[in-house]
Amino acid sequence: MTTSFRSSGDVLADRRYEYASAAFDEREFEAAADLARQVLELAPRFAPAHALLGRAAAKLGLQDEAAQALRRALELEPEDVLGVRLDLARLGALPPDEAMTDGYVRALFDEYAPKFDRHLTKSLAYCGPELIADALRRACSRQIRDCRFGLTLDLGCGTGLMGQALDGLCEALAGVDLSPRMLEKASKTKLYHELHEGELVSFLKGRADAQADLVVAADVFVYMAALDDAFREAHRVLKRGGLFAFTVQAHQGEGFVLGADARYAHSESYLRRLAEENGFATLILDRVSTREDRGVPVPGFLVVLQR
DSSP states (O other): OOOOOOOOSOHHHHHHHHHHHHHHHTTOHHHHHHHHHHHHHHOTTOHHHHHHHHHHHHHTTOHHHHHHHHHHHHHHOTTOTTOHHHHHHHTTSSOGGGSOOHHHHHHHHHHHGGGHHHIIIIISOOOHHHHHHHHHHHHHHHTTOOSOEEEEEEETOTTSHHHHHTTTTEEEEEEEESOHHHHHHHHTTTOOSEEEESOHHHHHHTSOTTOEEEEEESSOGGGOSOOHHHHHHHHHHEEEEEEEEEEEEEESSSSEEEOTTSOEEEEHHHHHHHHHHTTOEEEEEEEEOOOEETTEEOOEEEEEEEO
16 A cells, blocks of 8 residues: 655655665565665654565565564554555455454545546546446336435445436435545535545444435445445335445455455355345346456446345
8 A cells, every 4th residue: 555655753764764665666575675674773663664564574475574564563553544454464464354444444545535536437447336327227117116316325435426426316415435535525526415424334323214215335345344234234224115236346255355456355145145134135236347457357246235
């Protein structure tokens, strides 16, 4: 994970950290590790240097040193804005379902916000919101009902791309996201009646029973391992007949896995089990791709459930 420049409080340490980062980016991992160790001699409590040392050591196959450095970074910054829990999970030193924290996701998207829309739609060919909106139209057509909704809850609304895809279909739109910078972008769309900063399950728990017609989550569950709580709360806040529409990355096995792309992927059997256990009827479960990774479509699922 890249982060904005932070100072260790020591000018020489900062300069060596910049050299270490550049060496890592050039895949000169031995030099990066050596420079990171020099940084830590000058600034032993500088968490980014511990994280960089851990990542470089892991690339060199120095598993014990990597895990020790990464754990020290996590001790110094428990909110894990550096995302070292992901590295620990890759080393097998942490369970995969504990690899992401709200602090990591918030920091990731705060930094990503200024270039988010252009990068996602242009570089990654992202089309999740459009796929969800189209699936909702198909689901409503099959049931011979108007594709119009009252209160709609947009989970992980980001900059508002999902809100734009639903423009004209919802009487009221409430969004939630961990990243304040993403929410600033969403507010500029003028499409949201409410915007909340926070974690999506907590947001749902704060809503009244049976108040929403639609809950959507476009490429949000890729940052969550278990989805049990999200399914349960989505069912609770929906009115009878209300829809729950979302996309995930696809896993061909059972349950869910943390992928090499630092995103979670969920299996079809897992999604169907959660739907059944929570009282949802499955209207649509299609194999799709919502984005590309280096020009290759990333396999996923597009799901529409009905309460």
